[in-house]
Amino acid sequence: MSFLESIKSCFIKYADFKTRSSRSEFWWFALFQVVVNLVTTPIFALAVISSIILILPSLAVGARRLHDTNRSGWWQLLQLPILYIFLQPGISNLASFAIILPVIPLIIWWIQKGTITENKYGNPTNYVSTKIICPKCQIELESTSKFCGECGSQIFNSNKE
Known part of the structure; x- marks a missing residue:
């Protein structure tokens, strides 16, 4: 910020x-x-x-x-x-x-750094998630996913090399 x-x-x-x-x-x-x-x-x-x-x-x-x-x-x-x-x-x-x-x-x-997980005051303010979202069904997936387990769509992760 x-x-x-x-x-x-x-x-x-x-x-x-x-x-x-x-x-x-x-x-x-x-x-x-x-x-x-x-x-x-x-x-x-x-x-x-x-x-x-x-x-x-x-x-x-x-x-x-x-x-x-x-x-x-x-x-x-x-x-x-x-x-x-x-x-x-x-x-x-x-x-x-x-x-x-x-x-x-x-x-x-x-x-001190804040907690990186949710605590009793809410979600972290500056934690960067490594998860990605399926563009078809909007399910949250691991960044290493190649296919969505929910709808079967192929995942094209722009963060991968």
């Missing part, structure tokens, strides 16, 4: 907390958020508005990314201590570091 496709997808699925998202969708959208934050930070009101606009799509894609690794989206609650950092003036560096520690598992999970 490309950068622009990811942004479009995340805004279209802004409230989808049930399915799965690929690593590329998640990380491209994370990059988009960083860029938006860098651009809007100098103007406080604009930064607040952009943060409000991005919060729901961000949480949704984070949950879908966790779903891709067969984990609950509720694990994102580990991010809440970071909010505490930003709301507390004068918090020490050591306390800031300690509060960020719970986020490390999230980052590791977001980096």
Whole structure:
């Protein structure tokens, strides 16, 4: 998934907390958020508005990314201590570091490959099937099939050499 496709997808699925998202969708959208934050930070009101606009799509894609690794989206609650950092003036560096520690598992999970088979959150997002479809009866066949077992049609697989 490309950068622009990811942004479009995340805004279209802004409230989808049930399915799965690929690593590329998640990380491209994370990059988009960083860029938006860098651009809007100098103007406080604009930064607040952009943060409000991005919060729901961000949480949704984070949950879908966790779903891709067969984990609950509720694990994102580990991010809440970071909010505490930003709301507390004068918090020490050591306390800031300690509060960020719970986020490390999230980052590791977001980096991991998703399950290649269906899990409780649905089908994989970027798994490429090696199966082919019979053009006559639309039955799914192994990529090595030469004939359809259902209708007997000869299979011409363009993936074969």
